[in-house]
Amino acid sequence: MNIEEIYKSSNALLEGHFLLSSGNHSKFYLQSAKVLENPKTAKMLGEELAKQIKESGIKADCVCSPALGGILAGFALADALDLNFIFTERVDKKMTLRRGFEIKKGQKFIICEDIITTGGSAREAAREIEKLGGEVVAYAALANRGFCARYDSEVKAQSICQLPLDKQFFALDDFIFEMYSPETCPLCKGGSKAIKPGSRGN
Numbered sequence: 001m002n003i004e005e006i007y008k009s010s011n012a013l014l015e016g017h018f019l020l021s022s023g024n025h026s027k028f029y030l031q032s033a034k035v036l037e038n039p040k041t042a043k044m045l046g047e048e049l050a051k052q053i054k055e056s057g058i059k060a061d062c063v064c065s066p067a068l069g070g071i072l073a074g075f076a077l078a079d080a081l082d083l084n085f086i087f088t089e090r091v092d093k094k095m096t097l098r099r100g101f102e103i104k105k106g107q108k109f110i111i112c113e114d115i116i117t118t119g120g121s122a123r124e125a126a127r128e129i130e131k132l133g134g135e136v137v138a139y140a141a142l143a144n145r146g147f148c149a150r151y152d153s154e155v156k157a158q159s160i161c162q163l164p165l166d167k168q169f170f171a172l173d174d175f176i177f178e179m180y181s182p183e184t185c186p187l188c189k190g191g192s193k194a195i196k197p198g199s200r201g202n
Contacts, residue, residue: 001044001048001172003045003142003143003172003173004173004175006035006041006045007030007032007035007143007175010034010035010037010038010041011031011034012030012031012032012033012034012035013028013029013030013031013175014028014029014030014031014197015027015028016029016195017187017188017192017193017194017195018194018195018196018197019194019195019196020117020179020196021117022117022118022179023181023182024179024180024181024182025179025180025181025182025185025187025188025194026177026178026179026180027177027178027187028175028177029197030115030143030145030175031197032069032072032073032114032115032142032143033069033072033114035142036072036073036076036114042072042073042075042076043076043079043080045073045076045142045172046073046075046076046077046078046079046080047076047080048172049076049077049080049112049140049142049170049171049172050077050080050081052151052152052170053077053081053110053138053140053170054081056138056151056168056170058110058137058138058168059108059137060081060083060108060109060110060137060138061083061084061107061108061109062078062083062084062085062086062107062108062109062110062134063075063077063078063081063083063084063085063086063109063110063111063112063140064085064086064087064088064109064110064111064112064125064129065085065087065088065111065112065113065125066087066088066089066095066111066113066121066122066124066125067087067088067089067090068089069113069114069115069121070087070112070113070114070121070122070125070141071087072114073112073113073114073141073142074087074112074113077110077112077140078112081110083110086101087101088124088125088128088129095121095124095125095127095128096128097128097129097132103129103132103133103134104133104134105133105134106133106134106135107133107134107135108134108135108136108137109126109129109134109135109136109137110136110137110138110139110140111125111126111129111136111138111139111140112139112140112141113139113140113141113142114141114142114143115141115142115143115144115145115175116139116141116143116144116145116147116148116163116169116171117145117147118147118148118160118161118162119139119147119148119161119162119163119169120162122139122141122162122163123162123163123164126139136167137167138167138168138169138170139163139167139168139169139170140169140170140171141169141170141171142171142172143171143172143173143174143175144169144171144173144174144175145174145175145176145177146158146174146175146176146177147160147161148161148163148169149161149165149169150169150170150171150174151168151169151170151171153171153174155174155176182194
């Protein structure tokens with residue numbers, strides 16, 4: 001499966017001048033919502049991601065995603081693995097479990113995002129699950145931005161990766177784009193202004 005081609009054909013691999021959640025700038029941006037708006041594509045990607053997890057032998061009871069971006073990817077993965085699905089969401093900037101979702105002590109979870117950059121939001125969701133007695137057994141995403149090491153890839157984890165090294169991380173492909181601080185960004189120096197197309201802060 002050519003994940004990059006799926007993103008391109010869905011107009012989800014954007015090229016321009018983008019402000020990322022980290023505060024850095026990039027010439028490229030992945031907009032997974034455009035890929036996941038087609039239920040058949042979402043189902044296909046969820047099934048492909050589920051194959052990796054089944055191959056590894058990891059077992060879980062439930063999939064949890066941090067809202068908002070991870071919800072569709074997590075639901076598709078849960079469907080493919082025949083597991084329940086829940087999500088965490090930010091309340092006063094703190095990741096929280098709400099809406100009557102309950103966690104049983106020792107219940108095993110896979111944390112699923114649409115895209116893992118440093119894994120910060122995924123870790124926030126994991127800490128909430130663990131605080132309530134659940135156990136996080138793995139992390140998953142449709143796309144890996146190349147800062148974390150994923151299952152069956154030669155990409156090495158960088159120091160800014162927040163995912164724990166003792167847990168497996170599954171993703172369908174690595175998307176490694178150059179990033180710049182605002183002070184060194186050549187796009188800014190060329191006169192263009194960064195835009196933020198993601199869900200957070202819009």
